[in-house]
Amino acid sequence: MLPFDTLLAARDAIRTKKISAVELARQTFDRIQQLDPKIQAFNSTYPDHALAMAREVDEGKRTGPLAGVPIALKDNLCTSFGTTTCSSKMLENFHAPYDATVVKKLHAAGAVFLGKTNLDEFAMGSSTENSAFRTTRNPWDLQRIPGGSSGGSAAALAGGLCCASIGSDTGGSIRQPAALTGTVGLKPTYGLVSRYGLVAFASSLDQIGPFAWNVPDAALLMNVICGHDPRDSTSVPRAAPDYLAELDVPIKGLRIGIAKEFSLDSGMDPQVKAAVDAAMKKYQELGATLVDVSLPHTQYGIAAYYVIAPCEASSNLARYDGVHYGHRTKEPVNDIIEMFSKSRAEGFGDEVKRRIMIGTYALSSGYYDAYYLRAQKVRTLIKRDFDEAFEKCDVILSPTSPTPAFKAGEKTGDPLQMYLCDVFTVTCNIAGNCGISIPCGFTSGEKPLPIGLQLLGPSFGEQKLLRAARMYEMATEWHTRRPNLG
């Protein structure tokens, strides 16, 4: 493993000169070289660039709360170095002309960028199997997937190939891979983190967030990446609090909402259920009260999501036309429309095509009211459910994913089965509030698999959400376990 258990410990060791930033970057690249051929978390790595960044820290030219810490970035965040591929043939050779705001903020905080991590193409998927380049493996069991779409970022962290990583969450794409890899993953409230430079999938649902080994590391990353950005008109102008302040102070009288709609009739793994039930008991021991709440429209969450997200995607992905950037067909064409159509057919993978088709259908003349408009009305009802529930409780507890990590290839044949992986996570994106996944147990067996606990908070409720997560973390040791990678 890397010589540190947490990002904060690595940061402090660099600060006190127990290790240099260059040395830590070197050790991290040694691990990547040794282990990533098996895990396949990275699409690209940039050792020379990273060592130059680390040297600047060692020479005192770059300081800040993340000075010298090696971080991995999901490959849908624009970086002015290297490529930004979205794991798509469409952008295989795309060099972004600017840094995403989040990348700029991390850079200004002193972070060292190792490389770009694999994802489901354009962040559409729950396993990274939709990547055009590689399927990332779960460090806990290399036969299994790490979840998705931010599977590369999750696996890189779980495998100790970085000290933290950044992902994006449109329907669960941070929380589900965090659950499946035994890491902490936070989806911030919509509007809290700038999306400028995040390649758009579904603009009203996408949010950037951190993966971390524990809650304080996630809180520190939030301190760095939050904040208003004039370049993202949906970024909210409000002062970001210090998420590390009082993080370790348990919340007195914490009210945890339990929604009956989150207990599934079928498809729920019994070991996941047992671990989540045990987590509820643990919270009660810690003085929290369990409150029954109702989220009656939860059962329509996936249906609403698989209208709204593809509609927005079909519009966002219309920009890939082979004119300004991205793949252009080499086939002979008669006119520009044929060039568009052939370039897009060659550049996009099956899942992206499927979602563009669903979205185009749902937005087409005669179907708009029945699908898109109706889904947006159901969205209002889902948001209302949460607003009412959060009047009675501080956070809502559920599993993050109904099952632990599944085997590569297990669900690729049936798109709908893959969509149902998101049953506990999508409504949070639909309503725009915040959610976190933290480790809460392991399956039994020869290769134990991590289980994730999801806590949901109201919009801009990150401070309390992180404190509630930290309460549990301080009383348990699940987050300290690491996979045995030989």
Place this chain on the structure above:
Amino acid sequence: MPEPIVTLEDVRHVAKLARLALSEDKLRLLAGQLESILEYVNKLKEVDVTGVEPMAHALPLHNVLREDVVEGALPVEKVLQNAPDRDGPFFKVPKVIGGDEDSAG
């Protein structure tokens, strides 16, 4: 058998709208997959949405305006650095007017 939600013709039309040149085999496969996804999505019809306002996104934000001040823009070379084809400072594309689907009129 109940009426399908989408026919092969629908799928062909949608592919054209989406500017995706797909083979017949692919269209057939997609027709089946879209059918099962739309069948699932149709459960939205059970919900009573009478009088419910649609929500485009979760924030109570409307138009966000800024002062009309000139700011820096990307240099032309940066803008063109990813162009699949170019002619000097221009993006180069195949013929736009006069093709089968000419709708420029």
